[in-house]
Amino acid sequence: xxxxxxxxxxxxxxxxxxxxxxxxxxxxxxxxxxxxxxxxxxxxxxxxxxxxxxxxxxxxxxxxxxxxxxxxxxxxxxxxxxxxxxxxxxxxxxxxxxxxxxxxxxxxxxxxxxxxxxxxxxxxxxxxxxxxxxxxxxxxxxxxxxxxxxxxxxxxxxxxxxxxxxxxxxxxxxxxxxxxxxxxxxxxxxxxxxxxxxxxxxxxxxxxxxxxxxxxxxxxxxxxxxxxxxxxxxxxxxxxxxxxxxxxxxxxxxxxxxxxxxxxxxxxxxxxxxxxxxxxxxxxxxxxxxxxxxxxxxxxxxxxxxxxxxxxxxxxxxxxxxxxxxxxxxxxxxxxxxxxxxxxxxxxxxxxxxxxxxxxxxxxxxxxxxxxxxxxxxxxxxxxxxxxxxxxxxxxxxxxxxxxxxxxxxxxxxxxxxxxxxxxxxxxxxxxxxxxxxxxxxxxxxxxxxxxxxxxxxxxxxxxxxxxxxxxxxxxxxxxxxxxxxxxxxxxxxxxxxxxxxxxxxxxxxxxxxxxxxxxxxxxxxxxxxxxxxxxxxxxxxxxxxxxxxxxxxxxxxxxxxxxxxxxxxxxxxx
Ligand code: FES
Numbered sequence: 234x235x236x237x238x239x240x241x242x243x244x245x246x247x248x249x250x251x252x253x254x255x256x257x258x259x260x261x262x263x264x265x266x267x268x269x270x271x272x273x274x275x276x277x278x279x280x281x282x283x284x285x286x287x288x289x290x291x292x293x294x295x296x297x298x299x300x301x302x303x304x305x306x307x308x309x310x311x312x313x314x315x316x317x318x319x320x321x322x323x324x325x326x327x328x329x330x331x332x333x334x335x336x337x338x339x340x341x342x343x344x345x346x347x348x349x350x351x352x353x354x355x356x357x358x359x360x361x362x363x364x365x366x367x368x369x370x371x372x373x374x375x376x377x378x379x380x381x382x383x384x385x386x387x388x389x390x391x392x393x394x395x396x397x398x399x400x401x402x403x404x405x406x407x408x409x410x411x412x413x414x415x416x417x418x419x420x421x422x423x424x425x426x427x428x429x430x431x432x433x434x435x436x437x438x439x440x441x442x443x444x445x446x447x448x449x450x451x452x453x454x455x456x457x458x459x460x461x462x463x464x465x466x467x468x469x470x471x472x473x474x475x476x477x478x479x480x481x482x483x484x485x486x487x488x489x490x491x492x493x494x495x496x497x498x499x500x501x502x503x504x505x506x507x508x509x510x511x512x513x514x515x516x517x518x519x520x521x522x523x524x525x526x527x528x529x530x531x532x533x534x535x536x537x538x539x540x541x542x543x544x545x546x547x548x549x550x551x552x553x554x555x556x557x558x559x560x561x562x563x564x565x566x567x568x569x570x571x572x573x574x575x576x577x578x579x580x581x582x583x584x585x586x587x588x589x590x591x592x593x594x595x596x597x598x599x600x601x602x603x604x605x606x607x608x609x610x611x612x613x614x615x616x617x618x619x620x621x622x623x624x625x626x627x628x629x630x631x632x633x634x635x636x637x638x639x640x641x642x643x644x645x646x647x648x649x650x651x652x653x654x655x656x657x658x659x660x661x662x663x664x665x666x667x668x669x670x671x672x673x674x675x676x677x678x679x680x681x682x683x684x685x686x687x688x689x690x691x692x693x694x695x696x697x698x699x700x701x702x703x704x705x706x707x708x709x710x711x712x713x714x715x716x717x718x719x720x721x722x723x724x725x726x727x728x729x730x731x732x733x734x735x736x737x738x739x740x741x742x743x744x745x746x747x748x749x750x751x752x753x754x755x756x757x758x759x760x761x762x763x764x765x766x767x768x769x770x771x772x773x774x775x776x777x778x779x780x781x782x783x784x785x786x787x788x789x790x791x792x793x794x795x796x797x798x799x800x801x802x803x804x805x806x807x808x
Contacts, residue, residue, distance in 0.1 A: 238481045240275035244375075247807055248349035249273070255807060259349070273312040277480030279473070280350035281306070281315045282341060284362050289322030291359035291438065292382055294429035294460055301466045302354050302380065305473020311351075311480065313473065316344055321361045323438075331708065332680030332780060334361040334368075334514075335793050338521075341369025347805055350375060351480035354472055358382020358431045358460075360711075363441035364514035367450060368792070371486045371521040374801040376479035378579050379450045380472045381442035383460035384552035385430035395425045396545040397432035398712020402686065410694040430460025433552040435544040436711035440507035441514060443561050447501035448494050448518075449578035450486075453587040457556035475580055484579065487801070490522045493573030497584060499531055500571050503538040504564060506547030506611050506629045508711025509719055513681075517790030523799020528623040528788050532614035532747065534571075539605035540629045541567055543598050546714040547629040548606050550598050558598035562591035567601045610744070615718065617749040618758075619704070619730050619740065622722040622788045628744055630714035632700040636744040638716075639752075640665040640702060644736045647672040648684055656691040664693055667702045667740045671731055672768070674706035674724025675784045675791050679771050685709035685719040702742055704749070706731055706787075718742065718749060720787035726768060727786070733761040 240246060248259045263273065281302050285295035299315055306313035319337045321330040345353055355366040358381050370377035388395040404421055407413045431438035442456040452472055458465045478484075495515065502511045512531055519526040541564050543549050550558075565572060565588050574585035593599045600606060611629035616622075628636060643666045645651040651670055654660055662668075668687045675681040685707040689698055703717045706724035723729030730751060734740070739752040751758070772778040783793040790797075 243277055243351050243480065245278040245349035245351050247804075277311040277351040277477050278349055279306045279311045279313045279476045279480065280345060280348060280353040281313050281356065282318045282344065282353055282366065283315055283356045284318055284320040284366075285356070286320030286322060288325050289320040289359055290324050290426070291322065291429070291431045292320060295356055295382065298466070298469050299356065301469035302356070302473040305470040306477055308470070309474040309477035311477035314350070316348070318344060321359060321365065323360045328678055329680040329682035330361040331682065331791070332777070334365045335780070335784070335796065336776060337362065337365035338368035338372070339796065341366050342372040345370065345373035345375045345377075346802065352376040352476045353378075354476045355379045356382070358438055358442065360437040360441065360510065363438070363445055364518055367445060367448070368518055368521045371490065371518065372796065372801060374485045374487050376476075376484050377450070377486060378452070378472055378475050378479060379445045380469055381445060381451060381455055382438070383430050383458050383465045384433035384439055385426060386428045386459055386461065387433060387551045387553045388425050388427040390421055390424050394551060395421065396434040396551050396712070397425065398436055398710050399434045399546045399714060401425060402713060406689065406694055406699060409691050428461045432712055434546060434712045435505055435507060435542060435552070437508040437510045438711070439552050440502060440505060440511045440711050443501050443505050443507065444498045444511055444515065446561055447498040449489050449576060449584070452580060453578065453590070454560055454562060457552055457560040459553050459556065479579065482581070484581070486522065487799070489577050489579060490524070491576060492524055493576045495519050495524055495526050496534070497572050497576055499526065499534045500538050500568060501561065503535055503611050504540060504568055505542040506540040506544065506606065509612060509625050509627050510708055510711055512612070512625055513708070513720065513787055513791055516788070517792040520790055520792055520797040521799065528614045528625070531612065535612055535614070536609055537571060538568070538611070539602050539609055540607040540611040541600045541602070541605055543600060543606055546712060547611065547627070554595070554598050558595035559591060559593040562587055563593040563599045566591050566593060613744050613747060615744065615747050615749045619734070619749045619751045620721045621730065622786065624718050624721040624749060626716070626718050626744060631716040635700060635702050635716040635742070637742065638667070638702050639739060639741045640667045642667050642669045642734050642736055642738045642740050644669045644734055645671065648678070651687065655688055658692055660690055661736070662690050662693065664698045664701060667704060667742070669731070669734050669740070670703070670705035670707060671725040671734070674721070674726060675786060676781055677706060677724055677726035679777060679781055681708055681787070681791060683708050683710045683713070685717050686713040686715055687717070704731070704740065722786045722788045724786065728762070728765050728767065730758070732765055733758055735761075
């Protein structure tokens, strides 16, 4: 009878098992690294994909944390092999990490497929590393568990807490308005990033960590554990141990991820007041699993799901508070009627099992559906003649009175134009204007940068204005806030209607009706469309060329068209 832990069934045995010259080569070169038979013979080989880099400020603890992952693998009888993969550090990579999400996804997929790996630990955290590694692992369909980097500790300045991104924007506006001196600004710079880890607001990194947990791809409770506490070390140990179990049980993403898993992820994104970026990533991840998630799915759930996490930018607290208050499992208690609690988790249990262990310690941080931050519609999908294929707005981080607004457009043709003119004292802008940025979508910039929270013109800041309606085909950081309409699709560089908007046109935003309208006659729009000409291509070679030829629009997840779909590809031949 075949035992559950049958080494002959391990994938890595194709490399190491046969008594032939090729396997001799594989084994002897391993031994050349000082490894002996007892290290790896008949043991699962666990690939630990590490996105550590000195250019990635959020993963600076990964060089140490990987040791705990390896210790966990060894404890459980596996053999850990650390493999560095591309590190997408949000702060320092230009023009935007989103340009490279699909490159890391491809690297993850191919690294997993081409090596003798039985299961993998994916070490990521900073925004795009999460979807990229999950997309790659789903496509490779090799048993995998995700280890989130964890958020930074809460930051403090004088008598207040500071949240990544959110408070940088807030205090920058005060500085531009003349309300903050150089010394105060410098103090904030010195303390807003208090430790290793990802942004500790509900930015894209925290949102995607929650989504990874909601998909069942992490250990339960993993998404909010701060990066530098002992609990995170133990999470890494447990993740390493689990990877060995995954190898023996061959628990692959295709055996875990169902339509219900993605429903749970959508509900989670909405209930945490998560980053709008997650919508793009979830559509892409579902596509890799051969499933379909659409903007309309998001909007349908948005009409039912309350925002329960009182975390900046939609709320008041930070991720450390969220963790102490009960974390994601605590938040799910109030959503059990909506979630698919039968969805499987990577540790072999179900979402229901995970929620069983949950408690809410602080009901102001994790609200109940009867006392939500926003009753429903925290993130909304809009359509109209300005965005026929849809666009999104994070209503929970917007100014309520601006959610129904009509005003004249002030148009910027691209980001350099915005930078040049936005603070010009002669800019014809009032608090009722609608700021419009073109050429900032997946193809436009290129790479779909986070330019969607257009700056408020300095003269309006000085007059006390802190929010305006802003519209673009760009994304926005998950830490950002304001009445910003994002991801307009099709984008202006493709000749979408955003390309035809001119300064002075009247734009109407009606979020409750899910409408965005350019109030210009069809005849006039047809004239402008006839005059529109595509901009020159960004690149004639290299990765950027590949990207611009194959990236899809925001409503399709911005994956490469040739990577979509649940066809997992064949195992490599071993000659
Ligand atoms: Fe890395 Fe925000 S910059 S998570």
